[in-house]
Amino acid sequence: MIEFKNISKRFDDKQVLQDVSHVMYSGKTNLIIGTSGSGKTVLQKCLVGLYEVDAGEIIYDGLSFTKMNDEEKKMLRQQIGMLFQGSALFDSMTVEGNVKFPLDMFTKDKESEKIKKVNEVLERVNLVGTNNKLPSQLSGGMKKRVGIARAIVLNPKFLFCDEPNSGLDPQTSMLIDKLIHDVTIEFNMTTIINTHDMNSVMEIGNNIIYLKDGKKEWSGNSKDIIFSENKNLNDFIFASEFLQDAKEMRMLEAKGKKG
């Protein structure tokens, strides 16, 4: 579980985050949603310590991350996996090299055991037989899956995903969402996803926080969103007529079930 209280962050004159508080639960896919520039990525980078917060506290399983020294933060980070927006795979390494990198760095396992573990994880993300391919030889969706494999190879307790569906077709996006959702449950991880993909919000949003101009505007789950009367949230989520119609249909369905 990750709890953050009154997080604020400013870059020069721009207040990017202001008094943001929320709790992210383990075994659930926790989503941070909002328009571009609303502070999602900055919040996520603050949570993993890539940016220092100006005010507020971040607590990982009861331990204050903001009060930790560099060495303690380093130790905690070994329990964190992260999938970056652009996958951030190491260009000079093969798929196997990328996934094996954390194992090489932090375990004393034999080479054969590491390879076995790599193959297991690659199988988990449906990338069997791609071991010797370079990142430049992979499609966008495959890169994301390698990123997920690398993030989960050490069985982390916390998984961060920064816009995992950006640049992917709807079908691949759904596969990635399902994969993240499944590994979250399988490994009982606290997964935090930054997204503005509405499909992800509706399909895997167990615990959602909506940011607007750096402030927490709304929180709930994918079912609550349908009935939310928050105008900003509705304008953001149901931006197109198609989505507005879908919302109305879902509401009618829900009313019908109640009736």
Add this chain to the structure above:
Amino acid sequence: MSFFSHLGKYFIMLKGMISKPENSKLYWKEFMHQCSEIGIGSLGIVCIISLFMGAVSALQTAYQITSPFVSKLIIAQIIRDTVILEFAPTLICIVLAGVVGSKIASELGNMRVSEQIDAIEIMGINSKTYLILPKIAAALITIPMLVVLAMVLGIYGGRLTVGLSGIISTETYDRGLKELFLPYNVFFAMMKAYTFAFIVSSIPAYFGYYVKGGSLEIGRNSTKSVVVTCVVILFADYILAALLL
């Protein structure tokens, strides 16, 4: 950003890279990889430049010594001393600032922009120690070796030229090389080589590591790193000459 802000950030980067490696085996592998990239990768250009540097020095020295009262042995001595004292350490390191420095800056810049450095940090690895320290250590090992090679090839280039063009015989050239030789000059050249090796690797690392923006900024920072490295090398060259000669 002011000069002092850059200087402060540069020293913070250097301080930040001094930490215990998470896995010394992997760091060793990275160090060896960098030795190969910097040392073997620059071998060809260093050989070509050194041979021509010695050859041109031989022709120009012979052209300037016209007096019949000056011993021809002095041609070999001038070539030897200019190659050892200046050409091999300074010229080679300025060339390496372009070859190695731009590569370091663009490699780290690309890693920064594509979030690979963030990925390393998130894994709990000190990215400065893992990415910058092996590059500087490899430069400190391989660049002085390249400078020694440049000295040998430069002097040999001069020997080939004087022999082929008939300026003096190769025996006279060899005799001239041995006369009035000061071993301190080699020590001085090596001091320069180590200093310049550190400059050639650390300044581009700074410019690459702290890139902000996209591919345009990677290119800009890479060029800036080469320019700054060359200027700092020349400045350090003057300081070392003033202090040690």
